[in-house]
Amino acid sequence: MSRQFPWRLGEAEDAPFPPAETALRHPDGLLAIGGDLRPQRLLNAYAQGAFPWFSHGEPILWWSPDPRTVFATDGVHLSRRFRRQLRALEWEVTADTAFEQVIRACASVPRPGQDGTWIGTDMIHAYTELHRLGHAHSVEVWEGPELVGGIYGVGLGGMFFGESMFSVRSGGSKAALAALASLLHGWGVPVLDAQVQNPHLVRMGATQWPRDRFLAHVRQAIQRPISAGNWSATAARLPVRHYIAD
Structure with missing residues (x-):
């Protein structure tokens, strides 16, 4: 089940990610927005099947595409x-x-x-x-x-x-x-x-x-x-x- 808008991450390094199954279908796999790239957040993301991917000038975008x-x-x-x-x-x-x-x-x-x-x-x-x-x-x-x-x-x-x-x-x-x-x-x-x-x-x-x-x-x-x-x-x-x- 997907959501209409991506989840905005909290400021804490260990702020939870939403379930990867709720990632958007369009664009495919967009799961969350914001946060930072501190180590614990990165490890939490990978453990839940997500990864950061964004261009210069964009906020941090987190993805879990389907299929993988x-x-x-x-x-x-x-x-x-x-x-x-x-x-x-x-x-x-x-x-x-x-x-x-x-x-x-x-x-x-x-x-x-x-x-x-x-x-x-x-x-x-x-x-x-x-x-x-x-x-x-x-x-x-x-x-x-x-x-x-x-x-x-x-x-x-x-x-x-x-x-x-x-x-x-x-x-x-x-x-x-x-x-x-x-x-x-x-x-x-x-x-x-x-x-x-x-x-x-x-x-x-x-x-x-x-x-x-x-x-x-x-x-x-x-x-x-x-x-x-x-x-x-x-x-x-x-x-x-x-x-x-x-």
Whole structure:
């Protein structure tokens, strides 16, 4: 059951969100407005299947779209040709060694068909703080000392919520997504949230879940005792071919 107008959040960091099932249908998934990007509010939002997404000059807008785009962590698709190309490259993968560099690249690297970015200064600061607290994570793809691709998002229990990815070399973001999915699958995390569908994600194996199925999974997954913390110690720097299935 949807509401006619979005819920306005209270000022307290732990002010409750409305049930995600009450998000608007038009625009799809708009759940709440206002508040701030302090860590506890962000974590509360993700735990309830919501995320912030707004442009410069807008108030903070919180979304829970229906359906929700997800990847099975053992279901990221890379073409045979691309896998062969990756195995021939000297790219390497790390995790949580350059979080701020990744999020700033996601904010600044141009994307075809997009004018500008929704990752503003406030978002960069908020997620960098969430990373410092051990809840936001990045996967980086390197060509020598150069960062050529990456992805970042939020981990909560046994759930990972992807936020954005970038490439400065062809295939850099694909490699980062595949490496992230491989790491999560190895840690027993079955689902990677990708938020909203686009053709690029579909080609890589993304599927859509009805929101009620997604929310049920999140509620169960976040109860898993997967501790927060920096991933760099458990995800050593390895060649990208290590993460590419045969």
